Amino acid sequence: MTQTLLHQILDYANRADPYPIYEELRKTPVHHEADGPYVISTYYEIRSLLHDPRISSDARNLASGNADPLAEPASEQSALPPGFLRLDPPEHDRMRRMTNRHFGPPHSPRRVDQMRPELHDIVGGLIDGIGDPSRIDLVEEFSYPFPVTVICRLLGVPREDEARFHTWADTLAASLDPDPDADAAERDKGAAEARMQLGMYLAGLIEERRKNPGDDMLSQLATTKSQDGQMTTMELLSTAALLLIAGHETTVNLITNGMLTLLRNPDVLQRLKTEPRLAVPIVEELLRFEPPVQLLPQRTTLADIEVRGVTIPKGSTLWLILASGNRDPQRFENPDHFDPDRPDIQHLGLGSGIHSCFGAPLARLEAQFALSELARRLDNPRLLDDPPPYRQNAVLRGPRHLRIACDGVRP
Template sequence: MTEGILRQILDYSSRANPYPLYEELRKTGPVFHDGDGPYVVSTYHEIKSLLHDPRISSDSRNLASTAGDLLNEGDEEEGQTALPPSFLKLDPPDHDRLRRMTNRPFGPPHSPHRVHDMRGELGGIVTGLIDAIAERGDPGRIDLVEEFSYPFPVTVICRLLGVPSEDEARFHVWADTLAASLDPDPDADPTERVKKTQGARMELGMYLAGLIEERHKNPTGDMLSELSTGQGPDGAMSTMEVLSTAALLLIAGHETTVNLITNGMLTLLRHPEVLDRLRADPALSVPIVEELLRYEPPVQLLPQRTPLADIEMEGVTIPKGSSLWLILASGNRDPRRFKDPDRFDPDRPDVQHLGLGSGIHSCFGAPLARLEAALALSELARRLENPRLLEDPPPYRQNAVLRGPRHLPIGCDKILPA
């Protein structure tokens, strides 16, 4: 079973349920290496240890060779944008400086109310999207991805950055194109895809550059204003750094939340007793989201990490400069850490999952993603009467890293008023 197990995990035929393969991978030991591909760590405690290990680099420039890599993350497009790498792909001290500067207008201690104060606005976006589905007049067939979980986070990012409402439609088009580059159609022309993606990146970059210049002259209190005018202990961001950070917030903040909401609704529809509990008690959305981040995490694995020195782990030497993969979703189902790990249980105690990473590269937008998912799932549970899956499993995205349904066809008897 272990022969070619990574290729099986990455193969699209495994996308709907990779968890049996993760179980087989864990049986080989904490560290798996087939002599040719990357070193793969699949167990909870070892993954968490490496996420906190300063010898592990996220900067691809430290990778000795890309030979043998099985995964293409779409970096060929990103590399041609002329933007500096986002802090997600940097190591300290550059990572720490940029993350601190980005956090000043986003979260505690400098902006403790930024996410909390968006709750009412987020609720209004959710209501508007569900109302639009109701107005369409066919509750018997809804594509939850296209009509709800996809447009919701990108609208939120627009509001967070301060994109004028009249420009949100353009922003949605760019987000659609960039998301498609992360999840390419295997039957599409790759040359055309790259051309289209580069065009969208260029247009988005030019738009953001203009908006940053405007906000620098006339700040309005949104994050783009704060990033472009902020002066703290680390100084000010350059225009290129603001551009890179804004692009990161759009892509990373959008894609993970789409999958979290979609995986969440799929899981709830497969567990109707939990959905009924959520309908009766919206506060249950908080522990439900935490268990979802363990049970069906939106980011399945972190590829292309690189040791800066030889690392010994459970009798295996992971060489300096080698390609290292951390299978977060496997760690979340590790029976050495979680009792009955394949059971979805929102009452599970001590859910210290890896769904949002850990250590210095833990998900920057975690507070916002959690709030978006909790509001979305609780309102869908309340307003959709007798919801049901129309296709199970649904069609999944091609991407093995950002795993989630490409479409989620559901139906309900009717949509209740807000």
């Protein structure tokens, strides 16, 4: 029996290379299987829908949507309200504005830039700490600890607590995966439990920061009053959980996908060694070529919407396959070729519209630092497994391990 395209996307067997499935999908830009979501796979259609105010990201709309066995169930029935990723305006705007006040322009234009020396030191320390150069697991030794350390410092989470929230974050990230074979009830229970535990941990931390505020984001979020008022404890908890998880589970894949891609394209890796500035277009091309967030499965239509002649009825669930749009030959010439010299790389890797990646400036900088330093310091690096073993998750896609070897680590 042939699998439907939807099942093929989710099938772990296709994790290492989902792109042929996406190519098949693009033949039907609006793909719909009985009772399933409407799957959008072409660049221009995805981009339009990302700016379409008739689309809701609100978890509550999704829950009241159709009886879709593949869609994520109402798994958020835990102690925490949804983070702003799962809210619509005006609540979304208010929460994002209050959070951004301590992260980016106009109120904190230099925050990310000021982290440069710290990022440099963390990257340097991790590369210094690489054990046997003939068997490196890049994920364990580098790509995972780097962004975790960074998000901990930014938020003000003590590094020694990392192991505890590592488990919670992993469980929550796994719950974003609409895997048809998993036991949904079991998964939701696990996710709710993890969310609860994480919430309690953060609540303790926030209480402490309120008493002794530092210059970290958690302290600032907990103590700032602005025109938008002050975040309630619940809002603060869900925002902190969102930042923590998003900061954990995406950058790790960007860096690992990046190194994997560079090792598969040795000419580009060689150039990066001598031209660290090439890291900027390399990271942009990576966000197109191997985006860490492959698809957005959590949006709902608030009205009947016509896309390429197909009417998507009100209340339908949409899947926007960002990684497919990024390989759409209608938009990108020779899309399956990794080419950091592309004159315009306006990818969908960080989304677009009001939910476009909040942490984008930090993630870009992290990946640029990570890849340019790895390229400079690892002597003759090579892949030990190709393809590497992947994580189960089809949404937040990336290798579980990336085993590489090199002749030595340069100072």
